Amino acid sequence: MCFAMSKHLIRARAPAEPSPNRRRTFNVHGTEVISSFGRALGIGLFLAPSALYLQGDSVPGGKRDLYLSATFQRSLRKLFDDLRRGEPTLPNKNFQHFLETEQGELQEKVSAKLTEDTYSFEQFLWVWWMQFGLDVEKPVSIADKDLTKPISNYFIDSSHNTYLTGHQWSGKATAETYKRALLSGCRCVEIDVWDNNTAPSPDKSLAGSAKGIQRLDHSRKFSTNSLHTAAAQVKAIVDDKIVQTRQFLGVEKVHGHSPKCSKFDVSALSSGRENRLTLGPPITDGRASIEQPSGGWKPVLPIDEPIVMHGWTFNQPIGFREVCKAIREVAFETTHLPIIVSLEVHALADQQESMARIMKEEWAGLLVEKPHEACPNGQMPRLEELLDKILVKVKKASLSTENSINSLSPEAMNIDDDAASGSEDDRSTKRAQPKVPICENLSNLAVYTHSEHFVNSDSFTAKSPSHIFSISEKKILSLWESKRDELFAHNRHFFMRAYPQGWRVDSSNPDPSLFWRKGVQMVAMNWQKWDEGMMINKAMFSGEHGWVLKPTGYRSHGEGLDDRATRPPYRTFDLIITILAGQHIPLPEGMPRRKLHSLRPLVKCELHVEKAEERSGSPGEGGIKLRPIDWKKRTGIGKTDHPEFDTENGELCFKGIHKVEEALSFVRFRVEHEQSRIIPLKEVPRGWACVRLDRLAIGHRFIPLLDSDGNETKGVLLVRIQKNYQ
Template identity: 25%
Template sequence: MNFKEVQRLLKMMNVDMNEDHALRLFQDADKSESGTLEGEEFVLFYKALTQREEVLSLFQEFSEDGKKLTLLELVDFLREEQLEDVGAEELAMELIDKYEPSETARARHVLSADGFLMYLCSPEGSIFNPQHRALWQDMSQPLCHYFISSSHNTYLIEDQIRGHSSIEGYIRALKRGCRCLEVDCWDGPNGEPMVYHGHTFTSKIPFREVVSTLGKYAFKTSDYPVILSLENHCSMEQQEVLAQQLKDILGEQLLTTTIDGHVPTQLPSPEELKHKILLKGKKIGRLEDTLDGPGDEAPDVSDDDNGAEAEEERRRAKKDRETLAQALSDCVIYCKNVPFRGFQEARSHSRPSEISSLSEAKARKLIRDEGNEFVRHNAWQLTRIYPSGMRTDSSNYSPQEMWNVGCQIVALNFQTAGMEMDLCDGLFSQNGCCGYVLKPPFMRDEETLFNPSDPSSWAGPGPIILTIQVISGQQLPKVANSKEGAIIDPLVRVEIYGVPADQAHQETKYIENNGFNPRWDETLQFQIHVPELALIRFVVEDYDKTSRNDFVGQFTVAFANIKPGYRHIHLLSKDGTSIPPSSLFVHIRITEPPGPEQD
């Protein structure tokens, strides 16, 4: 490779290097002085090019001789900078065994600069706590105590009007850890119910195919229950077919009775519902009527009920019986759809096995007017939120404000990439990607005082200070559709999502013409009042002074999963897939507020 070819290669690698500097690196590597780089010479050139000065100076700060880290020096680094207090010695030994390339160094229990860099770029050196990648939360609490990864109109893989319906939508969502899927059923030809978006031009797929796909993929990514949200527009005859197909195809997987045969006083846990598919839909009468057998139609009137309410219950059951097939009704156990008539009504009459669906606009109004009531309601009953009908382009609303009041089933259009799906992936990338994340304790208490909009209701001792030093970037990708050979001018924006008082963003300056190894060395600082609900999104953009900046990469992480110290952030593309070796190198410091003063 001659110098001209090397320059061309550098441009392809997103680096616009000063010609003199490039030539100096080239000549240093060209040991044979032949004017070209061959074999080992190219390796030397690449090593010089990818030399990480910022990592080397950090290495030398902790190394007495500047050439290696002894076991004790590495332990010091892990304790002082990475705050790995527990088991730092064992961790240091493990890291040397795992990441030190030299056998001699490994035998002497020391870490070279190469090994140090390999550790920092590894999962152990990532900003995401590796222990939280696995299943790490208590899975034995009632279903309503979890945020549940949920999709809207799962069968659509494009827009809501003319888009293509496909079982691919279900496969993709399930592989991504989604645990609540939606299906719209309409009468189809030859007595076969079909799935599509009614009154639009979307294509159609047989219900039977959706159920078969569900049976096959439901538990490939996660063992925990899947909720099938059924929008039923079928005639009585085809409703019978729906029920039959669900039972025939899903068999044991379909939950058709309560787990213990009793009327539940609270919802069962994800653990108790492992490998089960729950149908969410309308139901005739009450769950207890099903358990007692359909003959026992008149609900018991308890002392605090009055006759009028019992009468109303009978009237409603009779009306449902005219439009809903009993066989389909019997498949609905823990997720009976009921209209939402206010928190007061729900508190006095609803049951844990009932669920209401609210549009994003209705939910926003309740968050604004009755935030605390909403949080309390979600401590014992499930709520589903769905996008406004105006979002015909399958755009999404921000799920954060719905999670702030504890709504569990916040349905998003999984096919639409963007900040909203980044937040969803960021929240659910923890806990083994199982689709369930335990809500913080103050959202699981039916008497909680928490209201996301009211700072006086946050019990914490004061805000946590999150300090992020954005040090450098590594091998950032070029922008798709950019002008031939254009090299990016990257900047980093850090966005905080959480309760309204925590919403914030700050950005670094942009670095001209360097997507290969930009250095920012800038410090951003945030106050976080409710860290339990906060998500941090790191976004890299290509600065453009005449038009909107172009997206380069992002990574979103729940505050609870962040590791302090020197960390790499492994960037993801627009649709959430990884783009190795693109990363950011940062230093994270989390300062807790001082506790109450000691006497």
């Protein structure tokens, strides 16, 4: 391999340090340095450290340009000097030993890629980055992904109330959230479907100062199925009043585009601040429609088709067909792996028929309407047999309690499931809602994924391998305390779905790893909020296209095998993470760059692993008491947005991590700013990252940071990862 450095372009830039006196540029026009590559790099490193770009290979999906600040260069130069051990250049054997032992690279790959006898610093950097990579997360090979197992043997990236953008009770509903979720890797979306009762009858008149609200006909009371629109009508009145007041005060209304723009502040009317109420897009497909009252809320909904909304709340509705169109539009744009559409049906028979018709029309050629020919007698299909397919999860038309294949005892469960009332959201009120019977045409679409609920404390049944139990997070944790082995055995063979508690009206999330470790395949997450739970969810499915094969011991192995003979392969090890440096750490909102000298970033690190007393089997594994481990650690305080940490301040040691399943364990990084006396700062993470432990690469690595909305930033941490297995 010939190292003509002129082929591997590096661009010299101004130094990353904040002090303007130390800035120096080696190409005043900012063009690429080619013939003087080695000289420019050497000057940048030794005389006045400059920020450098290593140019990528320009191949789609390949290596991107790599930015190296002077801060990072100093750490990497020190590493290079340690490796060459006094030699003027780095010997091949030293480089090879470093890649194999420190970086965990395969010997065969290292031998094939290292063809030179010695390496200069610039060659060391380029070969290391281009041929082996510096990413902290091990890549996933989609071509090598195992798709041969039954679909119940996978964890599935799932969302809860997918149609919402923010708050659970007063947020905005839009079909765009389905597109965003699916394009981000989600493979199980939820649709709450209701009758469309927004059409006015000819004999109904409009009355009151808030025009647009129907006057109730005394001969017809609100039905159980029409009450869900009452909140929306009240909201229409309020919105109409807000618009009228704005017009009177001359306050201009400006729509925001952030999911956070789902709230409005009435006090803003008097102060002149922006109203943050945002609206959903109307349906404009030419079908019969009814325009809602004038004012701030003007959704256009088809009269004869069901709507999607969060019932009994102030959320605004959207059309069911609109949602189906949005799903079809992006369903398989990024992956061929299947989608599960979880329907929560509150609509009555006529509009259930409409639902079935709409799904068949909009998802023609994609919708699973009958069993796969290779799966007779109710067997579950393999994942590879459902590529580019949409599965519907819905209740069956008729339920039977006979011939149950479930081994869990109803007496032992003692579950009083709120889902039996027709809602999985466990909302604050305990009103007795009659169950909505499912029509046959809609029920027939639940081929491999039919819903089964806890009907009462005496019934916990299922009648086919395709059943899915939907249970609230609290009840799953309660069930685990008393019947963990039975629950774990059930989830090895059959689907289970966990959904957030109803009190999470702010769209917060539980820790999903608590449920994955119990074998729960679908943990429905509130994608509206990027909190700790969503960070872990992202780490679980990063690069996996929404389907992750369960670890050994968590999945079915066919008939005749003893479940106890295939326990998960737990591992014990020490994890040592050394934070070496950072670059472009995101600044607090409102902080000018001239105040960088007062910035004091620190890095917090937290492990999310299963404790021995939480796993299936005897609690505490025979009563063995383990030394408690501090699962949270932090570095010392750095300076500016390009901080450096020495070993004393940057080393974070987690010793004695006892018997965990790495595929279901996570490490989370949060970059925060210490409170300053000069500039008061809130302790809000300005950057974060989360990685699954089995995909946490060892050695010197780069950790890219995301912001509080899950978006990429320019921030990066340089770290050293060590795993010492016992």
